[in-house]
Amino acid sequence: MKDDDVIQWRFGDENTLIAEINKRADRITVYDDVLDGRFRDRLKLDNQTGSLTITNTRTDHTGDYYLEINSEIRERFRVIVFVLESVMKGDSVSLNSPLTEMKDDDVIQWWFGDENTVIAEINVTVDRITVYDDVLDGRFRDRLKLDNQTGSLTITNTTTEHAGLYYLMFSGRFSSKVFRVSVYDSENNCCGPTEAVIRLVLSALVGVATVIIVVYDIRSRRAEGDQAHIHTSGSIEI
Structure with a gap:
């Protein structure tokens, strides 16, 4: 960073300011109380580079993070914090929504995979529940x-x-x-000790938050400029 740099980190659709380094005033500020305190005691700033670290991540830290340098947005990072669910082949797995009760005008959809295929839907307005059995070669038929x-x-x-x-x-x-769902085979069909160790690790990781970061270069907006990193720790640096 230069002596006159001002770096700001903003989050979400409202571009809420969550952290700032002002070299001119020699001041570092993290805004713990914004957004209902979801970032309280979780933000760390590197005063040499301006990099931001989010510790002890939760699912409500999912979203877009904007890096602003001297009032110009330089990069956008999309962070996805997902819950890892590990299930044995043939068993059932439940993916719990954060709702305790749906409202009269709610429309809920479940999407799957890289192509974001809709596999199930509840439309309370018209009192309709739909499962799409025939998508993706019928892999979800009679299973949802x-x-x-x-x-x-x-x-x-x-x-x-x-x-x-x-x-x-x-x-x-x-x-x-x-949610990221991992499906593993029974121990009776184990192919070797390496696979057994992997399965044990997956079992231990049930419910642990994992993070995907996708970095967008705002200046160039070129697809080849995007970067993706996967972290299995509870903190991320962007």
């Missing part, structure tokens, strides 16, 4: 159950084809709650 009170999704009789990312959308907006 929706809770019409909370919108939670249960996948029964799982296979390895059901492994991947599951996104929850409320009334046209993605929830901060994202």
Whole structure:
């Protein structure tokens, strides 16, 4: 950083200021109380480079982070904090929505995979529950159950084809709650000690938050300028 640099980190659709380094005034500020205190005691700034570290990440830290240098937005980082669910092949896995009760005008959709395919939907307005059995070559046929009170999704009789990312959308907006489902085989079909160790690690990681960071170069906006990093620790640096 230069002697006259002012670096600001902003978060979310409202571009809320969460951290700032002002070299001119020799001041570092983190705004712990914004956004209902979700970042309280979790932000660290590097006063040499301006990099931001978020510790003890939670799903409500999912979203877009903007790096602003001297009033100019330089980069956008999309952070996805997901919950890892590990399930044995043939068993069921439940993906719980954050709702305790759905409202009369709620529309909830569950999306799956890199192509963001809609696999299930609850439309309270028209009192309709839909599971899309025929998408993705029918891999979810007769396997999906929706809770019409909370919108939670249960996948029964799982296979390895059901492994991947599951996104929850409320009334046209993605929830901060994202799940990565890992499906492993029974120990009787284990191929070797390495696979057994991997399965034990996956089992131990059930419910642990993991982070994906996608970096967007605002200046160039070129696809080849994007970077992605995956971290399995509870903190991220951007």
